[in-house]
Amino acid sequence: MGFLRVRIGLFNPAQPERAAEVEASVDKGAIYSVVRCDILEQLGVKPIERRKFRAFGGSVERDIGEVGAILMGKRRVIPVIFGGEGEPAVL
Known part of the structure; x- marks a missing residue:
């Protein structure tokens, strides 16, 4: 079974006007989207809170912010987790 990837x-x-395009994996079970922190910082997106998440049998703390997203012609503001260096984007 393959993964669906979208731009x-x-x-x-x-x-x-501060915009970028990324390729992201689609995860139907994801509650939040994830984008690398360096991309969000380049856009000037600031964290608004920090939360603890369960992942891979443990837990991690990550910043959360809000980013504008454009997909299939629709523009929305969505919550986003500041992902670590090298982490793939997830939608």
Whole structure:
């Protein structure tokens, strides 16, 4: 069974001209999207809170912010986890 990958546009909701495009894996069970922190920082997206998540039999703490997303012609502001270096984007 393969993974579905899509290209998604991202932007800073407060400064829409700060934009990027990333390739993300689609995870139907994901509650949050994940984007590498360096991409979010480049867009000027700031963390608004920090949460603990269970992952891979343990737990990790990650920052959460809000990013604008464009997919299939629809623009939305979505919650996003600041992913670590080298982590793939997940939608």
